[in-house]
Amino acid sequence: NAGVTQTPKFQVLKTGQSMTLQCAQDMNHEYMSWYRQDPGMGLRLIHYSVGAGITDQGEVPNGYNVSRSTTEDFPLRLLSAAPSQTSVYFCASSRTLGGNYGYTFGSGTRLTVV
Amino acid sequence: TQLLEQSPQFLSIQEGENLTVYCNSSSVFSSLQWYRQEPGEGPVLLVTVVTGGEVKKLKRLTFQFGDARKDSSLHITAAQTGDTGLYLCASEVGNEKLTFGTGTRLTIIP
Numbered sequence: 001n002a003g004v005t006q007t008p009k010f011q012v013l014k015t016g017q018s019m020t021l022q023c024a025q026d027m028n029h030e031y032m033s034w035y036r037q038d039p040g041m042g043l044r045l046i047h048y049s050v051g052a053g054i055t056d057q058g059e060v061p062n063g064y065n066v067s068r069s070t071t072e073d074f075p076l077r078l079l080s081a082a083p084s085q086t087s088v089y090f091c092a093s094s095r096t097l098g099g100n101y102g103y104t105f106g107s108g109t110r111l112t113v114v
Numbered sequence: 115t116q117l118l119e120q121s122p123q124f125l126s127i128q129e130g131e132n133l134t135v136y137c138n139s140s141s142v143f144s145s146l147q148w149y150r151q152e153p154g155e156g157p158v159l160l161v162t163v164v165t166g167g168e169v170k171k172l173k174r175l176t177f178q179f180g181d182a183r184k185d186s187s188l189h190i191t192a193a194q195t196g197d198t199g200l201y202l203c204a205s206e207v208g209n210e211k212l213t214f215g216t217g218t219r220l221t222i223i224p
Contacts, residue, residue, distance in 0.1 A: 042216040100145045105156030
């Protein structure tokens with residue numbers, strides 16, 4: 001199994017540009033989420049989904065959109081990139097929310113906004 | 115939002131030594147997960163502890179969940195260079211989203 005696959009691995013954007021970070025999982029997990037990781041801030045939840053067609057906001061949702069049209073895919077869209085969105089982004093999935101199931105993470109996308 | 119405090123923030127020790135890192139909260143954990151993250155990679159789940167007082171062992175790593183389920187520790191015996199990484203604790207509170215601590219960055223010196 002591939003697990004959680006994120007693309008691209010690295011990306012440089014200019015301020016104001018938009019882009020989509022891709023995330024796909026092949027484990028038939030219901031729960032998927034996006035985190036950003038910044039030095040000294042830990043992992044902060046951006047958006048999450050408990051199943052196809054259902055999404056909700058996390059701790060830091062501003063400037064990001066998500067959709068969940070299939071169980072497998074959970075793309076993250078940056079609408080108008082800002083330097084404050086420079087970060088490492090991780091997608092994670094779990095069998096379900098709650099129930100003490102561990103999360104499987106992708107290898108991350110390192111985004112720089114100049 | 116439950117706050118998870120991890121200590122120490124940084125730890126650098128010689129290969130072969132023992133170490134303990136901690137994860138604490140003012141609230142009760144429903145369960146606690148420990149992850150290790152290596153540079154350029156995502157976190158990888160090490161263990162989940164659920165019951166107060168629970169002890170789990172993973173080779174040289176021993177995880178303990180406090181009796182009151184408000185704290186947890188990770189003890190590594192005879193540290194090896196392969197143990198180097200960022201250790202993160204995380205918890206779901208009442209089936210809410212997984213919240214992470216800020217981590218302990220461990221460096222094992224050969």
